[in-house]
Amino acid sequence: MKILLIGPQGSGKSTQGKLMSDYLNIPFIVTGDILREIAGSDTAEGKRLKEILESGNLVDDETVVSLIKGRLQKDDCKTGFILDGYPRTLEQAQSIEDINFEKAIYIKIPKEETLKRLLKRGRTDDIEELINRRLELYFQQTEPLLEYYKNKGILVEIDGMGDIEKIQSDIREKIQ
Numbered sequence: 001m002k003i004l005l006i007g008p009q010g011s012g013k014s015t016q017g018k019l020m021s022d023y024l025n026i027p028f029i030v031t032g033d034i035l036r037e038i039a040g041s042d043t044a045e046g047k048r049l050k051e052i053l054e055s056g057n058l059v060d061d062e063t064v065v066s067l068i069k070g071r072l073q074k075d076d077c078k079t080g081f082i083l084d085g086y087p088r089t090l091e092q093a094q095s096i097e098d099i100n101f102e103k104a105i106y107i108k109i110p111k112e113e114t115l116k117r118l119l120k121r122g123r124t125d126d127i128e129e130l131i132n133r134r135l136e137l138y139f140q141q142t143e144p145l146l147e148y149y150k151n152k153g154i155l156v157e158i159d160g161m162g163d164i165e166k167i168q169s170d171i172r173e174k175i176q
């Protein structure tokens with residue numbers, strides 16, 4: 001099964017994605033993790049990515065598309081995967097038009113709640129200014145993808161405001 005996870009930072013995508021990955025026995029692929037790993041390496045590319053991540057802006061499509069495509073070609077993705085953090089823009093969505101996702105799961109939470117949760121999480125890029133920048137980009141560029149996947153008939157909306165187990169069982173029900 002090929003699944004997309006969509007939602008603002010702090011919506012619980014990573015918690016839910018891990019649980020789904022265990023349940024479905026398919027890999028959970030997180031674009032931000034792949035980029036953070038390279039950004040942590042002592043190379044020119046690592047330095048370049050680190051600067052972009054620290055600005056809260058998006059990494060260029062060319063870099064992200066090639067990393068994601070490379071990752072999805074690995075053997076463990078043959079029976080399916082859960083993708084988080086990609087696509088972030090309509091152009092990125094078009095670049096993976098050839099992948100037939102069964103479901104695009106949208107975890108919905110109010111904007112104020114995302115800010116509250118992210119400030120608590122305390123990742124190095126979770127300072128208020130950068131969070132606001134990422135949320136602004138999310139609402140501007142990523143939310144339009146909901147319409148795109150709705151038109152494809154694969155969008156599933158999940159209320160992200162309950163407890164973890166309840167949200168997970170809602171997801172499992174919707175992907176039967």
Ligand code: AMP
Pocket residue numbers: 009031032033035052053056057058059060064085086087088092134
């Ligand atoms: P995340 O962990 O999803 O919040 O991503 C952390 C950072 O990685 C973002 O602020 C972007 O700079 C970068 N990033 C993650 N996914 C993408 C993507 N699909 N396209 C461009 N940049 C991305």
